[in-house]
Amino acid sequence: MPLKPEIIEFLKRRAAANLPEVYNAPISVIRTNTQNHPILSAKLPSIYSVQHKNIPGPTADLPVRIYRASESSENPVLVYFHGGGWATNHLDTYEFALRNISNIGQITIIAVQYQKAPEHPFPVPFDDCFATLKWVFQNAKSLNINPNKIGVGGDSAGGNLAAAVALKNRDTKLGNLAFQLLIYPCLDFEMNFESAKKFAVGFNLDTEAMRWYWNTYLPNLADRKNPLAVPALAKDFRNLPPAIILTAENDPLVDDGKNFAELLKSADIPVIYKDYPGQIHGFLNLATVTDDSIKLHEDCANLINQVMNSR
Secondary structure, three states: OOHHHHEEEEEEEEHHHHHOOHHOOOOOHHHHHHHHHHHOOOOOOOOOOEEEEEEOOOOOOEEEEEEOOOOOOOEEEEEEEEEOOOOOHHHHHHHHHHHHHHHOOOOOEEEEEEOOOOOOOOHHHHHHHHHHHHHHOHHHHHHHHHHHHHHEEOOOOOHHHHHHHHHHHHOOOOOOOEEEEEOOOOOOOOOOOHHHHOOOEEEEEEEHHHHHHHHHHHHHHHHHHHOOOOOHHOOOOOOOOOOEEEEEOOOHHHHHHHHHHHHHOOOOOOEEEEEEEEEEEEEHHOOOHHHHHHHHHHHHHHHHHHHHHOO
C-alpha cells in the first residue's frame, strides 16, 4: 500500500530540514543531529523501575538500562541491542519504546549502549553485545530473572547484532535463548534484493546510507564473509531460537528480513513474520508521528509472550 499520510508528512519535514546524509558529513555531526529526533520530546510512559548500570565489557565498561514492569522474577527477559547503523543512536532514543514494550508485555528489558563504528568497527560492537548477554546469564540470580526466559532482540543494526549473538550463543552453548526479536534487520551485506532498489531514496533510510553503514562497520574485507558480522551467510541455521521478524513495507531492507525468515524456516526454526503496510524504516521510534509505532510496541510485547507460552 502507499505510504501512510502521517509518514508522508514526516518525510516532508525531514527533507525540509535538509540534514546531511551519513556519507556527506563527519560522524560527529550526524550523531549531534540524532538529538533532534521527535521521540526525544515525547512524555515517557511511567514504569515500575529503570535502573542504570555500567557493566564490564571486553574493552570498556558498557552502560546498560534495566526496565522492569514489576518485581516478578518470572517475566520474559529481552536483552536489547539498539539500531543506528552500528555508528549512531543511543539509549535515550529508545527509552520510550522500551518502557512501552516492557509495560505492555510485563517483560524485563536489559538494553546496552555498545561502542560504535567508525571508531570501533566489527568485532567491537558485536563483542560488546555478546558480553552483555553473557553478563545477563551469569548474573541471572542477582538480577532476579529466570535464565530460561532470556531472549535477544534489536532493530536495524541491532537486529543484525541480535541474530549474530544468537548464532554465537548456539555455537558456544552459553545458555538457552528463548527467542530472537529482529525488527527490520540488516543481515545481508550484498543487499542484492529488489527492495534495496525500489525504496533506494526518500524512505527515511536510503540504500546508499545503508551501504555506508555496512562499509563503516566492516572496513576489513575479510569480515564481510564472517556470519557473526553478516548473519545471512551462516552455513547452518539449525538449533537457533524461535524468531520474531518484523519489517516495514517501504524499507530498502524489507526483503532482507523476509529472506532471513525463509532461511530460518528452511532449518525448521519457528518463525513469526509480520510486515507493516505503509511504513518505513525506523518507525519503532516514531510514536509521536504514527499510531503504527505503538502497534509495533504492542506486537513486540505480545509476540514475545506468545512464543514464551508456546514452549
